[in-house]
């Protein structure tokens with residue numbers, strides 16, 4: 454069975470394209486009461502981007518905090534905040550920020566049209582009703598959240614996305630000017646999320662020409678960004694992220710992402726840095742990719758945290774390994790149908806103890 458997957462129907466790309474956001478949203482404001490909710494990463498609270506948002510009378514600006522990656526509880530609170538603000542639904546939800554903010558905006562737009570808690574929909578295709586119109590403006594590049602059909606949330610019992618065709622954005626705006634000036638470490642970690650998506654896709658058993666075409670181009674762009682220091686590196690990283698996301702949409706991620714989910718669940722390690730930490734321990738699985746990744750780290754003088762699990766008790770380590778080993782499709786993509794003969798909980802525990 455081949456998957457028939459949905460992609461973002463409207464994309465605008467280019468430096469300064471953010472200035473067109475007002476024009477793009479205008480047709481959505483169908484009545485004088487129509488209003489739009491802008492979901493902005495609170496890092497921009499005092500920055501000029503905030504004043505460039507095309508707010509009109511009745512619109513709501515919500516500043517979201519992403520010091521912790523998004524939780525279902527936070528989504529439920531934000532949805533309640535919008536419902537308290539105006540009993541009518543907004544005509545659009547616009548997420549402006551990195552992967553976390555883009556995921557928050559996706560989840561809000563779904564939950565405004567689906568009853569209950571966001572936690573009820575963590576899984577695959579549980580959403581019944583289409584979302585409110587939603588658009589994203591990335592201010593970090595690498596996660597591919599702008600193109601994916603998931604919004605990754607930590608719930609009361611699991612960290613799992615709301616995966617559905619309705620999750621996919623209606624519109625994305627890729628303006629490379631917005632990723633200028635991101636602190637180097639964050640730029641690197643989020644960018645490496647993309648590079649790792651490509652390597653896991655290319656070296657997985659699910660690979661096909663569709664995914665290969667996107668991943669090869671994405672890797673080439675990542676090299677220009679992280680090894681060649683290309684003058685157009687912001688434009689290139691934005692497209693690398695998009696292509697990397699398109700690649701995994703039709704293949705899958707692999708061992709690095711599986712291990713990073715264990716770290717995130719137990720230690721709250723953020724996605725980009727978590728993937729870098731686990732990838733650095735996977736030279737046996739992705740030898741060329743890991744060596745190139747280390748060259749990129751060296752070039753940018755990146756030093757990964759070590760001994761993260763040193764003080765962890767046995768139970769926490771067990772939980773970490775259980776979370777990771779539970780991600781069957783990722784392991785199957787990495788090692789094939791017989792992956793369980795290669796990956797055991799003991800082997801994962803050994804790896805985690807070294808991190």
Ligand SMILES: NC(=O)c1ccc[n+]([C@@H]2O[C@H](COP(=O)([O-])OP(=O)(O)OC[C@H]3O[C@@H](n4cnc5c(N)ncnc54)[C@H](O)[C@@H]3O)[C@@H](O)[C@H]2O)c1
Nearest residue numbers: 496522551552553592593596598601603605635643724725
């Ligand atoms: N939906 C998906 O397909 C998907 C895929 C991968 C990751 N994710 C999710 O994305 C999140 C990680 O996203 P991320 O790596 O983009 O980081 P992020 O959104 O978590 O942000 C990281 C930090 O960078 C700051 N920041 C954002 N834009 C900035 C800018 N222009 N300048 C300076 N600082 C800025 C944020 O305030 C935050 O402190 C995780 O929650 C992860 O689960 C989702």
Ligand SMILES: [Fe+2]
Nearest residue numbers: 596646650710
């Ligand atoms: Fe990722």
